[in-house]
Amino acid sequence: MADAVEIRIERLPVGHVRADDFKAVSAVLKSPEHGEVHVRNKWMSLDPYMRLGLSPQAGYVAALNPGDMLNGPAVGIIEASGHPDFPVGSHVLSQMGWRSQFVSQPEDCGAALLVDVDVPLEWHLGLLGLTGVTAWLGISKVLRPQKGETIFISGAAGAVGSIACQMAKLRGARVLGSAGSPDKVDWLVNELGVDVATNYREQDLGAFLDENAPEGVDCYFDNVGGGMLDTFLVRTKPGGRIGLCGAMSQYEESDYRAGPANFFSVIENNLQLLGFNAFRLSGEEWAEATTELKRLVKEQGLKPCHSIVRGIKNASLAFAQMFEKGQLGKLLVEI
Amino acid sequence: MADAVEIRIERLPVGHVRADDFKAVSAVLKSPEHGEVHVRNKWMSLDPYMRLGLSPQAGYVAALNPGDMLNGPAVGIIEASGHPDFPVGSHVLSQMGWRSQFVSQPEDCGAALLVDVDVPLEWHLGLLGLTGVTAWLGISKVLRPQKGETIFISGAAGAVGSIACQMAKLRGARVLGSAGSPDKVDWLVNELGVDVATNYREQDLGAFLDENAPEGVDCYFDNVGGGMLDTFLVRTKPGGRIGLCGAMSQYEESDYRAGPANFFSVIENNLQLLGFNAFRLSGEEWAEATTELKRLVKEQGLKPCHSIVRGIKNASLAFAQMFEKGQLGKLLVEI
Numbered sequence: 001m002a003d004a005v006e007i008r009i010e011r012l013p014v015g016h017v018r019a020d021d022f023k024a025v026s027a028v029l030k031s032p033e034h035g036e037v038h039v040r041n042k043w044m045s046l047d048p049y050m051r052l053g054l055s056p057q058a059g060y061v062a063a064l065n066p067g068d069m070l071n072g073p074a075v076g077i078i079e080a081s082g083h084p085d086f087p088v089g090s091h092v093l094s095q096m097g098w099r100s101q102f103v104s105q106p107e108d109c110g111a112a113l114l115v116d117v118d119v120p121l122e123w124h125l126g127l128l129g130l131t132g133v134t135a136w137l138g139i140s141k142v143l144r145p146q147k148g149e150t151i152f153i154s155g156a157a158g159a160v161g162s163i164a165c166q167m168a169k170l171r172g173a174r175v176l177g178s179a180g181s182p183d184k185v186d187w188l189v190n191e192l193g194v195d196v197a198t199n200y201r202e203q204d205l206g207a208f209l210d211e212n213a214p215e216g217v218d219c220y221f222d223n224v225g226g227g228m229l230d231t232f233l234v235r236t237k238p239g240g241r242i243g244l245c246g247a248m249s250q251y252e253e254s255d256y257r258a259g260p261a262n263f264f265s266v267i268e269n270n271l272q273l274l275g276f277n278a279f280r281l282s283g284e285e286w287a288e289a290t291t292e293l294k295r296l297v298k299e300q301g302l303k304p305c306h307s308i309v310r311g312i313k314n315a316s317l318a319f320a321q322m323f324e325k326g327q328l329g330k331l332l333v334e335i
Numbered sequence: 336m337a338d339a340v341e342i343r344i345e346r347l348p349v350g351h352v353r354a355d356d357f358k359a360v361s362a363v364l365k366s367p368e369h370g371e372v373h374v375r376n377k378w379m380s381l382d383p384y385m386r387l388g389l390s391p392q393a394g395y396v397a398a399l400n401p402g403d404m405l406n407g408p409a410v411g412i413i414e415a416s417g418h419p420d421f422p423v424g425s426h427v428l429s430q431m432g433w434r435s436q437f438v439s440q441p442e443d444c445g446a447a448l449l450v451d452v453d454v455p456l457e458w459h460l461g462l463l464g465l466t467g468v469t470a471w472l473g474i475s476k477v478l479r480p481q482k483g484e485t486i487f488i489s490g491a492a493g494a495v496g497s498i499a500c501q502m503a504k505l506r507g508a509r510v511l512g513s514a515g516s517p518d519k520v521d522w523l524v525n526e527l528g529v530d531v532a533t534n535y536r537e538q539d540l541g542a543f544l545d546e547n548a549p550e551g552v553d554c555y556f557d558n559v560g561g562g563m564l565d566t567f568l569v570r571t572k573p574g575g576r577i578g579l580c581g582a583m584s585q586y587e588e589s590d591y592r593a594g595p596a597n598f599f600s601v602i603e604n605n606l607q608l609l610g611f612n613a614f615r616l617s618g619e620e621w622a623e624a625t626t627e628l629k630r631l632v633k634e635q636g637l638k639p640c641h642s643i644v645r646g647i648k649n650a651s652l653a654f655a656q657m658f659e660k661g662q663l664g665k666l667l668v669e670i
Binding site for chain 1: 604610615
């Protein structure tokens, strides 16, 4: 018997997510039976894609309803075990975020033992988790910016963007980026080495590009979709590459699935629109990604970039603010 | 002095193009001055992209107005010349279609001498013109279907599709295609060697794909855009390629530039949307394309596939019917 805190959906948001769309409730857990484990979560991940489960449109995330718990990546420690492969005291990565503790069969919750003890536990949700691996996929496998090329990265200060910016710099590309506050712009240039950054809330993007990439960019790493994607459909050089990683600016709209207004430019300008989704990587590719990311930290000075919120009861507010204001790097909750 | 027939725009079409949106008028031509040539056109090309110049939306074709002549590729013979590089009796390819004769400086009308006399003159507008080269670009450089892969080609019986289908078969791929009449479906299978074809006006595309490509296609050669593109955004295998060549089904709509309804699937399924536009090829790439296309005819049995209309005064009707009913292969007017 154990008392857990679970974050449940109070109502489905329409438009902006608010902290009071969720409610923290108590739950009593039974002891694990044969084949089950009892996990105390230490860290959980907050990601924009989790908004999709709250949308009436079907997507790659299962649709949720009021009363449901959210879910998502979490790392925790096994407190009691009825499963021979998951001993007490070992760490697991699971899809059981948004709750302080849980009892489950490992197979039912995507739980995997964490054997890599060389890095801080929370890295498995950030740098070595979905967002870091997404940045790796976009830079190393999809867009592959080269020395002499200019890449623009939107959402540059965010979870994916902060890693993507650094990886593109390490490959020798000229990196331009956008973020939504002066502090983030400073951080991008002074901490992450971005060549030029713009605050998209203050500066006209066209004017920024006229000045900094008058002939267009070679590639665009799109984290936000919407109007910025439309801009780059005519600001990417003919034959250039646009990597589509997500459409955060659209997730709170009624139709996040719709295409850009100026889609025809893809044909006019021989553009490549390259969707990428780290959920689809094989285990081998995932291992290649995390090995490379750790090497870049150790040998090349890559910064992991995590923003940390303390206490599971603050997760709802932090999730809502992520859409409104963003954060520096990957947003994690220390439970 | 010479009497020419010119096809001029009577009014800009809204929705379907009609033959009486155009009017054939007589014009008197002056003799060529120094640096000019007088060309009698023999053949002209009718292409869906010409519809774009009649649309209020800016595109890669200059906007036209009532009273303007249309233009587009034509081949003709030089009747009189004031230009030392363009002798009388030689053949030229120009952008001066939609008129029986013209006088111009070669530089002003994109005129180039045709030196390849091994092939029928009209091939320079069809197999070796924009549409044949577009098919080559899409198959040989962009989608590159392989043995063991399944490719679906829309507008398969059309100017681009008819060449693309044959090139994909020669590469060893399994080719599925769609067209808009039973006759075209028969022609695709029995004359061009397409593996399975469907009449999209009669058969539900989903049912056709359930039966013939239940796991999805490896690549989709999109000649039509619109609803069919949306279907293939969820019917192309994860990681698959969609080549965007044109959006003929959209050119008569008020907003042909807009993106597909289900664009987000590109991210969910790691798809590649690859725009291609033969207008952007270099002279060297163009020569590579035409050399290869001629080799395929000579050594591999590729069929050029031209549909011919006689008489420039029938061009307007043939253009309107191209959108309504299509044709087999490339539509050409023998002037």
